[in-house]
Amino acid sequence: MALAAAERGRGCLGALRRLQWNQVRIFVKWASTIGGHSIGKILIANRGEIACRVMRTAKKMGVKSVAVYSEADRNSMHVAMADEAYCIGPPPSQQSYLAMEKILQVAKVSAAQAIHPGYGFLSENTEFAELCKQQGVIFIGPPSSAIRDMGIKSTSKAIMSAAGVPVVEGYHGEDQSDECLKEHARRIGYPVMIKAVRGGGGKGMRIAHSEKEFLDQLESARREAKKSFNDDAMLIEKFVDNPRHVEVQVFGDQHGNAVYLFERDCSVQRRHQKIIEEAPGPGISPEVRRRLGEAAVKAAKAVNYVGAGTVEFIMDSQHNFYFMEMNTRLQVEHPVTEMITGTDLVEWQLRVAAGEKIPLRQEEILLQGHAFEARIYAEDPNNNFMPGAGPLLHLSTPPADRFTRIETGVRQGDEVSVHYDPMIAKLVVWAEDRQAALRKLRYSLHQYNIVGLSTNIDFLLSLSGHPQFEAGNVHTNFIPQHHDELFPAKKATPHEVMCQAALGLILKEKMLTDAFRDQSDDKFSPFASSTGRRINICYTRKLSLLDGENVVDVAVSYNQDGSYKMQIQDQTFLISGEILKEGDSLCLRSSVNGTVSKSKLVILDNIIYLFFPEGSAQIGLPVPKYLSAVSSGAEQSGAVAPMTGTVEKVFVKAGDKVQIGDPLMVMIAMKMEHTIRAPKAGVIKKVNFQEGAQANRHAPLVEFMDEEAESK
The missing domain is CATH 3.40.50.20 (Rossmann fold)
Structure with a gap:
């Protein structure tokens, strides 16, 4: 403890030494038992x-x-x-x-x-x-009795109430009839949260804002709960408007000891699932932190808890908190707790499972600095965070160090499978205070570059840079409340960036041409030249690039000194640069009208990807008409599968009339329920998949009659 005290207040270096000292003390305390593990x-x-x-x-x-x-x-x-x-x-x-x-x-x-x-x-x-x-x-993990008691939300609420842990008002009874649940929702008062009794991870959870939508939301929650947990029993709780989701890491051993390792704030979520977490919670006072921790330890001791667990609370704007549930396992976001306490919770798990005591007393567990975890998912935030699957054609990450952790199970070339959760990685950063940690998070996100499937990285950058997030004003309704700022309309790519994309393409062509020349016996072949003469256009050429759906024509003139003059509309740019190899990646160093910049360059599948320190760009190459696919008008004549999955429920049959937005069927894919809705009003011609069938991505699920047939 003397070293920790001596280092107090000495900034980042002192903080690191304190965290290391925690780990040293743990090692010394356990060194005598490690050999007989x-x-x-x-x-x-x-x-x-x-x-x-x-x-x-x-x-x-x-x-x-x-x-x-x-x-x-x-x-x-x-x-x-x-x-x-x-x-x-x-x-x-x-x-x-x-x-x-x-x-x-x-x-x-x-x-x-x-x-x-x-x-x-x-x-x-x-x-x-x-x-x-x-x-x-x-x-x-914990004893099966603790898993059972905490896994059934109605039981856990009763145990917590008896233990003196504050609980939110709700109904947790055995009568599961529609009318009973609806009556209790009316009594509690809308809005209410409908939650699977055995739920977790946001599954089997819906919000009913009014009595009119209660039964639809109840049925949807039941379906998802049955699929996920094989139990569709529900509970009803008062929905706290704009609450914070604050959870406390607890740890117990087989000797009756239990401690807390402070709180994490997991408020910013989509689809009731966490997307970014931090520790400690922003704006939480030491007194509230102590009361949170003590309530969590009460919860753990009430069920004789052993091992790592998390007690989750809802917190209102006045920092009143109420027990929500206990996760009887190691949480996805446990690394942020490890970062602020200098501990290894998996090591604690193994040692406690072997019968050892918790290594530190409560007063020995020190909180230092601030940590963030951003979950990087294969999903499309602009399409309601629809999860996706596919190969990681290019994957480069920030370098890992003592203050940056990359928790992942994939490598470049691996595939994100349709069968499992779409999480690619967790990016975890630590710094001496929240603002420094937030800067580190954004800096590291810019260095996380993925090609091959849609990810939420740009969204995480937008989220972590939002002024209200920077201020720590977080709550579970954060994304819907700030939707317009978090999902700004796409702007046209600056012409300077279009020129850099053109330069990257030309220099990549030159690399391939040089490689061909080095391997070719015919040094005078026109294919062994990359000066523009090869394509017989007298040192000039026109490149057509795609900025989204817009075609941008770039007129390129090759200069004798190896530079280029590029013209887009009425703007002219003097461009020069080179491609450098950095590890397994290619970097483009370019000068545009004298302004020098550096970006990572990836060219795959007719798309030029540029990753800058401050952002990224995707510039397409038009595909010739004779190579393009048949018109993509399938969605206009019916509904297609957004991804490979199983048809869970079908709501329509041939001959039914539907309006735009009406539900057609429900699919289960990547551990989620997706409602497929009518893309237009019309009459159903054919339903191609029945309940229980597997449908591949882009498969036509439901076909509509054409307008002429409808009018007859």
Whole structure:
């Protein structure tokens, strides 16, 4: 403690030393037991970034790791990282990552003493925890009784109320009839939150703003809950307007000890799912922080909690807080807590599961600095955050260091699978205060460059740069409230950037031409020249580029000194530059009318990608008509699948009349429910998929009669 006290107040370096000192004290305290550790091999019953995260700590501790994988994940990063790996079934999670008996069989075959469930999948499955115990395998998590009590929201609310933890008003009873739930919603007062009793991760959760929409929202929540948790029981709660979502990291051991590691703010969400998290919560006073932590420890002790857990609270504008639920597992956002406390919570999990005590007393857990976590998803924020799948054709990230963590389970060339969650990575940054951490976050997001599928990186930049976010004025309604600023209308790309794209294309052509010349025996071939003479246009050429749907013509003149004159409309630019190799990436260093800049350059599939320190641009190359696909008017004549998925429910049949926006069917894809709506008013000609069928992306789901047929 003397070192920590001596360093207090010495800025970033002192903060780092304090965090390191926490880790040193933990190591010293446990050094005498580490040699006799009873867990020498663990099986990770999960995939992706959390499996890789657990393996890194296991390797650091000298513990062997066993991976399980579906056929879709055969070449994945977590399989490559593991000491051993076993295939457990086809891609659908019900036949692989949720197949309890298969996973336990692998544990037996591999002689793993313990199973780490990660998050999601089986992490909060009471039956799985009990099966592990019965078969003599350590479940790295709480006892099954705690999972059961906290997993059923109605039970958890009753336990919390009895333990003196404040709870929000609601109905958590057994009568699940429509009329009963509707009556309680009326009694509580709209708006109300409809939540799956066994819910989590935003699944089975809907807001009803009025009695008119209550039953539709209830049915939708039930469907999703049944699919996700095999239980469609619901509870009703008063919806707190513009609340904050504040959660507390707790940790318990088998000796009756429990501590809290401060709070995280996870308020900014889309689809009731977190998108950006930070620790500690902005604007929360030390007194409120203490009361939050003590309430969370009460919650943990009420169920004899063991291991890592998170107690989630709703907080109103006056900083009153109410118990919402307890996640009986390691949370996705646990790294921000590790960053501000200098701890490794996965190491704590393994040691506590082996019977050791929590390494630090409450007064020894120090809070220092501020941390952010941004979840990078394969999704399209401009299309209601629709998740996507596909290959990561180009992937480059900011360099990892003590203050920057990149938690991921994918590499360049890997595929984001349609079968699982679309999260690509978590970018975690730390600095000595919130403003410094926010600058670090934005700087690092600019360095996170992905080509091959849509991501939310630009949206995260817009969000983290919003003045209200910078001020810490966060709440769960943040994105809808600031929608117009967060989703500004797309502006035309500056002509200077169009010139840089043209330069990048010309220099890339030159690189390929030079490579051809070096390998060719015919040095005088016109294809071995990149001066413009090769294409017989006397050192000039016209490039047509696409800025969105707009064609931009660039007239390029090749100068003798290797520079270029480019003209767009009535503007003329003097351009020069070169392509440099930096690691596995190409960088374009360019001068536009004397202004020098540097950007990362990627050219793939008729698109030029430029990644600048302050933003990015995508410039297309027009495809000749004879190579273009047949007209994309399919959506005008019907509804198509936004992605590969399973048809869950069909609302229409041939001959039905529908209006624009009417629901046609519900699809389940990437662990989400998507309602497919009519793109226009008309009469249904044909429904191509029935309930339970699998539909590929862009497949025509429902066809409409043409207008002539309708009028007859």
